[in-house]
Amino acid sequence: MRFDDRTDSRYNERVLGKDYERQDCSIARALEVVGERWTLLIVRDAIYGVRRFNDFQAHLDIPKAVLSERLNGLVEQGILERHPDPDHAGRHLYELTAAGRELWPVVHALFTWSDQNRAPSNRRFRHAECGTELDATAACPSCGITPPPEEIVMQLRHRRGGSRTDPVARALREPHRLTEPLETR
């Protein structure tokens, strides 16, 4: 499709090669930014409040070189911002930009599909203000709004151990407000 949509060739070249170049539509353009392997899981973790390279790495189990490349790509694309880590000289914090937080509906739609079509999830998402569980469209049925991630609390439906012992997995066993920095120490 090539109507009045214009392809920004930087996305194609840097993030996905030139393969999507002629797929000039909004959906393809979003996939140019988040369609690479692992990228949406990095965005998921950032929405959960992960900010440090070591935490992403421990929770995602991916090679450091791949993580580094994906984080750089997300910074270049304006999804994450890189800041110096005040607690560790020479290290960085990765924080979601407004455009990054707006990927929450994509992440939630993937969650819903899998919850309904693959296996029920142990996680649930509640609207922080009223405590109501979000519906399949990520809306709060009580308030009639679709809360942004910073107004959503994620918690486990059934409190169980789980085999993962990395700091992120451990911290996420407690209820946690999305996008709020995750305490992993």
Next chain:
Amino acid sequence: MRFDDRTDSRYNERVLGKDYERQDCSIARALEVVGERWTLLIVRDAIYGVRRFNDFQAHLDIPKAVLSERLNGLVEQGILERHPDPDHAGRHLYELTAAGRELWPVVHALFTWSDQNRAPSNRRFRHAECGTELDATAACPSCGITPPPEEIVMQLRHRRGGSRTDPVARALREPHRLTEPLETR
């Protein structure tokens, strides 16, 4: 994350290798099915009403071997069903299953993100019953419901040429009800 969610190892092995194996969460599980390069664009086209191998190929500009592999994967995963094509002996039609149609919110969320954060799209989606344009969450603001794709009409906002001349691109210049077979002859 590994709570009570179980990984179906078939997804990992067939679709993404074993890379996501320890990412045992609903979002990762959805990406195991649709996270491969091109897969969501094939699902997009199927939602637009594309059913024939040659039409996918002409519209997606991908190597036939890759398309064939992705279509096989989507059939294995229960997203598409393969039927004999009554008009062409030896060829097939690929039709979305219920699980495949339920990927519409994922596709729409990617559309919305890009429309708002990259470039405004020339497409719009209307609720067929009342004609109202869907909002950013894919809901109909008039009816207060989130219509399934078969109740949505896609059309161009501004009618323009566009440089693509393949049969799918040409057919999609007319208003078209999602999931309805696209007439490409």
